[in-house]
Every structure is written in structure tokens, then in C-alpha cells.
Amino acid sequence: MLSFTRFDELACDVLVIGGGVAGMMAAHEAHLTGARVMLLTKSTFPAGSSSMARRGYAAALGHGDSRDNPYEHWKDVVSGGYGINNQRLARIMTEEVVERTYTIDSWGLGLVKDEAGNYGQEFSPGEIYPRLLHCISGMGKPLMKILSTRVKELGIEVHNHAFLVDLLKDDSGNVVGAWGFKHREGKVIAIRAKSTVLCTGGAPQLHRINDSPPQVTGDGYAMGLRAGAELIDMEMIDYVLTTGWPKKMEGYGSNSHTFLAAGGQFLNRDGERFMKRYNPNAADGIFENGHRSLINRGIGTEIFEGQGTDHGCIYFDVRDAIDAAGEKGESISRAFRNAGVDLRKEPFEVCSCPHTFLGGLRIDEHGHTTLPGFYAGGEAAGGVHGSNRLAGAALADSFVFGSRAGRTAAREAKDKEAPAIPEGAEEEVRTSLKARDTASVGMSPETFRLALQENVYNNIGQVRSKERLLKGLSRLKELRQGARSVYLQSGTEPKHLKELIGVIETENLIDVASMIGTTALLRTESRGGHVRFDFPEQDDENWMVNITVFKGEKPGEVRTRIDAVVEEDFPSPVSLGNQAH
Numbered sequence: 001m002l003s004f005t006r007f008d009e010l011a012c013d014v015l016v017i018g019g020g021v022a023g024m025m026a027a028h029e030a031h032l033t034g035a036r037v038m039l040l041t042k043s044t045f046p047a048g049s050s051s052m053a054r055r056g057y058a059a060a061l062g063h064g065d066s067r068d069n070p071y072e073h074w075k076d077v078v079s080g081g082y083g084i085n086n087q088r089l090a091r092i093m094t095e096e097v098v099e100r101t102y103t104i105d106s107w108g109l110g111l112v113k114d115e116a117g118n119y120g121q122e123f124s125p126g127e128i129y130p131r132l133l134h135c136i137s138g139m140g141k142p143l144m145k146i147l148s149t150r151v152k153e154l155g156i157e158v159h160n161h162a163f164l165v166d167l168l169k170d171d172s173g174n175v176v177g178a179w180g181f182k183h184r185e186g187k188v189i190a191i192r193a194k195s196t197v198l199c200t201g202g203a204p205q206l207h208r209i210n211d212s213p214p215q216v217t218g219d220g221y222a223m224g225l226r227a228g229a230e231l232i233d234m235e236m237i238d239y240v241l242t243t244g245w246p247k248k249m250e251g252y253g254s255n256s257h258t259f260l261a262a263g264g265q266f267l268n269r270d271g272e273r274f275m276k277r278y279n280p281n282a283a284d285g286i287f288e289n290g291h292r293s294l295i296n297r298g299i300g301t302e303i304f305e306g307q308g309t310d311h312g313c314i315y316f317d318v319r320d321a322i323d324a325a326g327e328k329g330e331s332i333s334r335a336f337r338n339a340g341v342d343l344r345k346e347p348f349e350v351c352s353c354p355h356t357f358l359g360g361l362r363i364d365e366h367g368h369t370t371l372p373g374f375y376a377g378g379e380a381a382g383g384v385h386g387s388n389r390l391a392g393a394a395l396a397d398s399f400v401f402g403s404r405a406g407r408t409a410a411r412e413a414k415d416k417e418a419p420a421i422p423e424g425a426e427e428e429v430r431t432s433l434k435a436r437d438t439a440s441v442g443m444s445p446e447t448f449r450l451a452l453q454e455n456v457y458n459n460i461g462q463v464r465s466k467e468r469l470l471k472g473l474s475r476l477k478e479l480r481q482g483a484r485s486v487y488l489q490s491g492t493e494p495k496h497l498k499e500l501i502g503v504i505e506t507e508n509l510i511d512v513a514s515m516i517g518t519t520a521l522l523r524t525e526s527r528g529g530h531v532r533f534d535f536p537e538q539d540d541e542n543w544m545v546n547i548t549v550f551k552g553e554k555p556g557e558v559r560t561r562i563d564a565v566v567e568e569d570f571p572s573p574v575s576l577g578n579q580a581h
């Protein structure tokens with residue numbers, strides 16, 4: 001049982017929530033704008049999906065092809081998003097990521113360059129010029145290292161293992177900070193801030209099997225919703241393939257790309273090479289070598305129709321692809337051999353998992369959300385990518401809109417008085433914590449999480465239908481009611497708080513799943529990452545729009561609004577007589 005009387009208070013000009021790329025960029029920029037910044041993150045620092053980034057990121061430097069420029073990049077991003085991107089945000093990203101690249105590389109990122117100093121740039125699907133910048137081995141680790149070093153060198157105050165639960169709002173509706181737990185110290189904290197920047201990443205933990213770190217649980221989307229902010233495009237998720245079986249290899253992701261290019265084949269439970277039906281015109285008869293959303297759609301549909309394996313996956317037969325995949329193929333098959341599967345003799349199993357969330361808090365070009373004093377950037381914000389994102393665009397987005405949100409937050413903090421803790425906030429927290437302490441029997445936090453994940457996978461997952469979405473939404477209501485009867489260990493406070501945090505994360509995931517399910521039900525078409533089994537076609541006449549979601553009157557209720565896409569006139573550099581490169 002947690003005894004709570006008063007918040008442990010902290011105060012700053014700009015509170016940044018999240019220690020991934022977007023959070024670090026926001027903190028950095030807010031500090032340079034003259035603000036006293038505090039960065040709080042629930043895990044170690046730095047961490048987040050950013051640390052897992054593999055390939056690199058896209059910027060139209062024109063080193064791979066001198067015809068490239070931000071305008072060409074913008075056209076690719078907008079057509080890749082199937083027309084519902086916020087075109088202004090997309091323009092800003094493609095323009096500013098160029099300058100960001102030179103700055104970040106000057107801090108020592110180590111992007112690959114040739115002897116003449118030209119950056120190595122690779123092609124990615126959906127892009128007409130090579131743009132992907134990369135390091136020698138992986139992107140996440142070197143990137144996190146240089147950004148966190150920079151944050152520390154600037155003397156920015158960082159608090160890790162600080163889980164924030166909700167935003168604090170004053171009587172006029174301004175966001176004035178947030179409250180949460182430092183569970184290792186058994187403390188309930190409140191941070192008073194003139195501006196609050198949310199960079200809490202996506203919600204990949206909606207699926208039990210996923211390729212992302214455990215701490216990314218959609219908290220920011222749920223916090224924003226509860227505080228009254230608007231979110232957009234929540235039905236749009238970028239799925240990727242990951243290993244679903246053998247159990248020891250669950251979530252292992254670095255196999256599909258290598259083996260697909262080398263001739264690996266997907267088989268359903270009847271042994272049929274089903275991608276023939278989804279990609280009949282594939283070059284050289286390699287039906288499995290299509291773009292990401294096509295492959296995910298094929299696999300998701302087979303599983304949806306009951307043609308999957310007993311583990312809810314499909315088979316990936318790579319027997320004849322290992323040698324063709326060279327050293328990488330050999331190293332992957334070694335990893336599987338260690339887990340007891342000989343890929344030269346038997347297939348393994350793959351499924352799709354949520355990789356990047358394309359929707360999120362609605363922001364404008366400066367990083368303002370729809371609430372005063374509240375800003376967002378990176379994967380926590382939505383709109384840049386529309387219904388599908390191109391490879392390398394997530395980091396580009398986090399660099400640019402993390403920085404912009406931090407800068408705006410710091411500028412606007414300058415004219416504000418230091419806020420007080422809103423009256424009644426402590427009492428509200430005390431009451432809500434007390435209410436949670438009443439359960440003495442019931443589901444464990446782990447069972448609660450698994451029940452939510454199972455519901456999402458089966459009913460609100462990658463391939464959707466009216467029938468399943470309704471079933472999923474109704475189950476979410478039951479789960480929400482069940483939350484208060486999740487049994488928490490009493491015992492010592494840190495242990496209790498850790499379990500409580502797990503339950504709150506699951507409740508946040510329920511909020512996120514409700515937003516996804518509600519918007520997915522409304523959008524009666526298939527577009528990019530949103531696949532409706534009962535509406536398989538893209539319907540531009542009715543659905544070239546964004547769905548905005550916000551909190552309803554009743555607890556847990558979400559409401560929607562349909563908005564026109566934000567268009568942008570981005571004059572071609574050629575039409576301006578300004579030949580790029």
C-alpha cells in the first residue's frame with residue numbers, strides 16, 4: 001500500500017518527457033534557446049525505439065544523385081503516405097533534415113562518407129533517388145551515444161526511472177507540468193513547468209510479439225487524450241515482419257529482408273505459396289519480394305482468414321535462400337540453430353508487428369499541440385507520414401520536430417510566470433491511488449497485459465473488419481472495468497509501484513487501442529497501413545481525409561471528427577530557377 005501525502009516537487013521552464021531521439025533533440029534546442037530544461041524518462045537514459053534504429057535515415061543531400069533535393073523528397077513522402085500526410089509538416093521535415101544532418105554529424109555521428117567527403121546514400125523503396133544515410137554498423141547506438149553525450153555536456157538535468165502518469169493543468173486549461181512516480185525511490189513526483197514537451201514514442205507493446213523496447217507503451221497518446229488534446233491518424237500503423245516462432249526467437253526481426261531478397265518463400269498452413277495471389281506480377285516470379293505494406297497485407301490476410309499456423313503466424317521457408325543470402329544468411333541461421341531450429345531443414349514462423357505509429361498528437365509546424373503550454377515531437381506526434389512511412393523517415397521526423405517543439409516551448413516559456421501545482425491535484429492523485437489499493441485478489445498485472453494484447457492481435461490488429469473491430473472495442477470496455485481489480489503486491493513501496501506502473505501502462509494501451517479501433521471502424525476503406533478486409537479498396541472520393549480523435553464525455557469514450565488534409569504549395573526548386581546541386 002502506497003502512503004502518499006504530498007508530491008515531491010521539481011520545477012523548470014521546459015519539461016521534456018522522453019529520452020529518445022526526439023526528447024534529446026527537444027531538450028538540446030530548448031536549452032540553446034535559453035530555458036532551464038529538465039528531461040524525465042521512465043527507463044534508463046537514453047532509451048526508446050530510437051536505440052533500435054537499424055538502417056539509417058533519409059535526407060535529400062544530393063550526394064547519391066545530384067538531381068535530388070528536398071522538393072523531390074517531399075513528393076516521395078507525400079505519395080508514399082497515400083495522400084493524407086500533413087503536407088506542410090512533410091515539407092518542413094524534408095527541408096530541415098538536411099541542415100540537421102550536417103549539425104549532428106559534426107557532433108561525431110560517423111555517417112559513412114567517401115574520401116572526397118561525399119555522404120554514402122542508399123536507395124529505399126518508394127524513393128526515386130538514393131537518400132538513406134547510414135553508419136558502419138547500425139544507427140541507433142551511435143546516435144543515442146552522441147545525442148546523450150551532448151545533453152550531458154550542456155548540463156541539462158536528466159531524471160531517469162521517472163514514470164510520468166498525467167499532465168497537470170491549471171484553471172485556464174494551460175498545461176503546467178506533469179506528475180508521476182520515481183518508483184525506485186518510492187516517490188510520487190510533480191514537475192511544475194512553464195512548457196511541457198511530450199516525446200514518449202509509439203505504442204508497440206500493443207502486441208505481445210514486437211520488435212521494440214518494453215518501455216514504449218503509448219503513455220503519451222493516452223496522457224494527451226485524457227488531458228483533452230486532439231490526436232490524428234491513430235488508425236495508421238507501420239507494421240513489419242518479425243519472428244513469431246520458435247518461442248526463443250520471438251521478436252527477432254533481422255531476417256525477413258535478407259531472406260526475401262535471396263528467394264525465401266511464405267507458406268500458409270496448407271503449404272500454399274500464397275503471395276502469388278497478392279503479388280501476381282512480381283518480377284522474376286519472386287512473389288515475396290514486394291514492398292512492406294503489400295507483404296504485411298498478404299500475411300495479415302492469410303492469418304485473418306484462418307490460414308495461419310497454430311501460433312498465429314505463417315511459415316517462412318528459407319531452405320534454398322540461406323546460401324544465396326551469404327554471410328548474413330549464415331549468421332541468422334546460426335542464431336536459429338542455437339534456438340533449436342535448423343533452417344536448412346525446416347521453416348520458421350513470422351507475423352507482422354507494429355513498428356512505427358504514424359498517428360499521434362496533432363501538432364502544427366512549430367510543435368504546438370491543441371492545448372496551451374503543451375508541445376510534442378517524434379513518434380508521439382502525428383501527421384507527417386500520412387498512412388504509410390518511407391524507410392528512414394521516422395528518425396528524420398524526430399530530429400526535426402523534436403527540435404522544433406523544444407525551441408517553441410522554450411521561446412514561449414520566456415514570457416510566463418512559474419506555475420504552481422494546480423489546486424486539488426494532490427487530492428485527486430491521493431484518491432485515485434487509494435482506489436487502486438483496494439484489490440486484494442484478481443488478475444495479475446501480467447495477465448491483464450496479456451489479455452489486452454491478445455484482444456488487440458485478434459481484433460484490432462493489422463487486418464481489420466467491422467465485426468472484429470466491434471468485438472475488440474467491446475472487450476476493451478470489459479478490460480477497462482477490470483483494471484481496478486488487478487491484484488497488486490503490497491509489500492515494499494518500490495515493488496508495489498513497479499507493479500502499479502505496469503497496470504497504468506496497460507490502461508494507457510487500452511486508451512490507445514480504443515482510439516485505433518474507433519478510427520479504424522470509421523475508415524471504411526484500405527489505405528497504407530490500414531487494411532480493412534471488408535473494404536479492401538482505397539476510396540479517394542470519400543477518405544482522402546484525416547480522422548481526428550479526442551476524449552468524449554463518459555470515462556473511456558473517444559470521439560472523432562473528419563478533417564481535410566493540410567495541403568502545401570511547395571514550389572519546385574526548378575520552377576524557381578534554383579537548380580539544386
Ligand SMILES: Cc1cc2nc3c(=O)[nH]c(=O)nc-3n(C[C@H](O)[C@H](O)[C@H](O)COP(=O)(O)OP(=O)(O)OC[C@H]3O[C@@H](n4cnc5c(N)ncnc54)[C@H](O)[C@@H]3O)c2cc1C
Nearest residue numbers: 018019020022042048049050053054055164201378379395
Ligand atoms: C527495431 C526498430 C528499428 C528501427 N529502425 C529505424 C531506422 O533505421 N530508421 C528510422 O528512421 N526509424 C527507425 N525506427 C523507428 C524510429 O527508431 C522511431 O520512430 C524513433 O526513433 C522514435 O523516436 P522518439 O524519440 O519519438 O521515441 P522513442 O525513441 O521511442 O523514445 C521514447 C522515450 O519516451 C520515454 N517514455 C515513454 N513513456 C514515458 C512516460 N510515461 N514517462 C516518462 N518517459 C516515458 C521512453 O522511456 C523513451 O525514452 C526503428 C524502430 C524500431 C523499433
